[in-house]
Amino acid sequence: MIVRILGEGQFEVDNAAAAQLDALDTELDAAVEAGDDAAFKSALTRSVEVVRAGGSPVPDDSLHPADIILPSSDADVAEVLKLLGEGQLSE
Amino acid sequence: MSVMKRVSLIFRAKANKALDKMEDPRETLDYSYQQQVEMLTRVRRGVADVATSRKRVELQMNQLQKQVQTKENQARTALGQGREDLARAALEQKSSVATQLSGLQDQYRTLQDQEEKLTLASQRLQSKVDAFRTRKETIKATYTAAEAQTRINEAFSGISEEMGDIGLAIQRAEDKTAQMQARAGAIDELMASGALEDHVSGQQDYIQQELDRMGANSEIESELARLRGELPSSNQAPRQIESNGGGATAGGSAPGQQPGAGDGL
16 A cells, blocks of 8 residues: 655555554544544654554655555644645635 | 545545546646646745755854853853852853754754755655656557546646645745744844844943953053063163173174084085
């Protein structure tokens, strides 16, 4: 599976890492819903670690879109909400 | 739905909307390529802007660092002269400058990080743009509009995701740079107002004035002492000249030795 970390590029991760990310994604979602910045940052930091540690960078000249995209490693809930909101409103 | 999936869907939706507008996808490949090249220029400008901002913060850090040293020296001098009140004031100012300095150091690291990320992003985009250019020529040459569609979709989604990512990165960098500039401007103003003394521009604080005055007084004292010391010795001055004259005579014999040295040859 290809994962992009915003601001860092794409990584190819194996199934084990993908499963870990899936669990972390649930945490991220709950944190965004609750507006809980601390929980969000904690889950995001662990997600980014999983990708950086377990993934291998996709070559720069690849034009494959990613399967999932992680916010920037230093993003907060407000930034993610803005990102998601922009997507719904954009042309 | 999950956050990671939603974000990726948003990027894809943007690409799909752009693709939907295309009559013959092959025709818009060139237009898309042109946009990519423009984006590259924008990223490079972004890198340069962040670097400029970083250098400005660096300059201010150097100035503040000098001030910390100055305050430390002032405190030491003042203490040496038995002026604990001045030393205390100097140390208080040193502490406030040091606080400003540590704030700047944090910002400096943030800017360094931004610069590094944008530089890498710019290299990444360059590679992708090159790959896209090659792909677009192949697609245009080989495929009919209908066949081209699926091939273009993937290349376009890939490049569009990269462009979206970089667009966000530049936005973040611009926001950060604007914040830094506002803060750097505030520090410049503080320096100009004298709240943070700027020794580079020649403004002086009262501690320095006091130390200078005390320094001038002790210089006058030592000058007086020196002059006083010269008074009794003024009678000996002619004798010194005489002895200098004797030395000159002794030296005058030196040339006389030279022929002797020449004889030795």
